[in-house]
Amino acid sequence: MGSLSRFSPAPAANRSKWTLAAYLHMARKHLGHSPEILLKSLATTSWDIAPGETTVSPPAFYLPNQLERVTGWEGKRFFPYEHPARTMQGGLSSDHGPTRGYLLKDVWLIDGALYKDNASLWLSIKPTDFPRIIVDHEIERGAVYCTQNGNSWFGTWLMEDCVTYALACNEGVPVTTAPSARFPLFTQAPAYEDWLGMKPLRLRTAFFRELVLFDDLSNNRSRHERYCAMGEKLLAHVPHEEHPGVFILRGGDGDLRFLRNELEIAEHLHNTRGFRIVNPLKTDVPSIVAACAGAHVVIGVEGSQLVHGVNVLKPGGALLALQPPNRFVSYFKYLTDRDHQHFAFVVGTPEGDGFTIDIDEVERTLDLLPQ
Incomplete structure (x- = not known):
């Protein structure tokens, strides 16, 4: 058709x-x-393509006192309109429609x-x-x-x-x-x-x-399966094997979330844990996918650039989001919950026109993740 x-x-x-x-x-x-008037209300016919379901969310991985640093959070679409603590603590029953x-x-x-x-x-x-x-x-x-x-x-x-x-x-x-x-x-x-x-x-x-x-x-099983199928299509284009992780730089693209010590953290994880570093603003898609494929952990400032790694993250893998204290976004946790992956975060502290992240807190949060 x-x-x-x-x-x-x-x-x-x-x-x-x-x-x-x-x-x-x-x-x-x-x-x-x-x-x-909603356009869909004028439909001649409508039908269920895939059924809905109910799930219970797992907790995120994070150190004590992280959530106390949060001063602002995203409130659009299905991001929570309240402080993200309840979402990160897990145990929430969610109805995913058809x-x-x-x-x-x-x-x-x-x-x-x-x-x-x-x-x-x-x-x-x-x-x-x-x-x-x-x-x-x-x-x-x-x-x-x-x-x-x-x-x-x-x-x-x-x-x-x-x-x-x-x-x-x-x-x-x-x-x-x-x-x-x-x-x-x-x-x-x-x-x-x-x-x-x-x-x-x-x-x-x-x-x-x-x-x-x-x-x-709705993050139901149909959407999960279609997203996984996308990832498999991307992986089919590159040879890959498992590796510790990938740090995806955000830089100054998109809405400003300026992590002042971003490159320092990336280079530290490269030297201590063997993480790869990807700058999607200076790298073509084949090279990005090849670098991210097989990663156990995807890490970076919360934002759209992380999708390059999440696309090919396997079940059981983890996403570690570095969150600005004044703009905590929970979006990726809904995706990792759906796709049977782990979600972790570290909240930064304000500094000048941006924020900083404690490298030791990143290391300790990584140690919390299932091996």
Whole structure:
């Protein structure tokens, strides 16, 4: 069903197909004539692709008094809105919902947003310019796997959107939004897509006769299996054997989380424990995957760059996140819990425009991990 034979440019008679869907939606919101309607609520049919489940979380590995240093934490999406202590202590029962599909008919894609009747769904951050009124393509049956968060952050794209791609291939032509000058394609995305066998259709405007959308944020068994399958595809491209670990540098990329002694810690672990050091900003994807493959431990400042190592981390392996005290993020613990790996952390102390991490605390936390 995912064959590109299901895609064709709009027929000559329809090539200049016009729509004011975006403008009508903008007018309704501005005038307050209609309440917000979820696009998926207009689905012709919906179904469970995979069942949900309930799990109990294991505790993280950390030294005493670490959590007392936390002064701020992430509160978006499913990150906890409360202090991360309860999450890190484990023993929480979590209900992971089913993976679901939704079939809609006659849907417009206009500059990063989907429209049908008086409902919309943004797949990218809202642009500042005026939306288009002409579409270039007509799709018989498409399946959108990208999300607004995935189009905004590399780590989310690789850990979430790419996992949903496998579902899209089973339901129609896998579709994602086309890059633009304001939202370019992630630099390392083409290489990952090549190794993962991803061949999406990138569009800025289109009319879908049928469109499939997904609920695929639950960390259920289906998502675990698809993520593991991604890792195996990456590992198939490189020779690898087990090694102590890899330190993935963050540097100054993305949201600022400036670990002032980052390189000192990395070089210390290289010298004392044989850890490899990877700078993903200066290394190509094949070299990154080769360095991370087989690692028992992945370590680095909490952030998207860690996904390079988590992608190929085996069950029983561990992730050690170096957390800024004013921005503690629990996201990776949910993934390691799902994928039967261990999660550990060290919280830094503020210093100037960044923070520092005690090397001795890193060593002692590593010693807590199962061998």
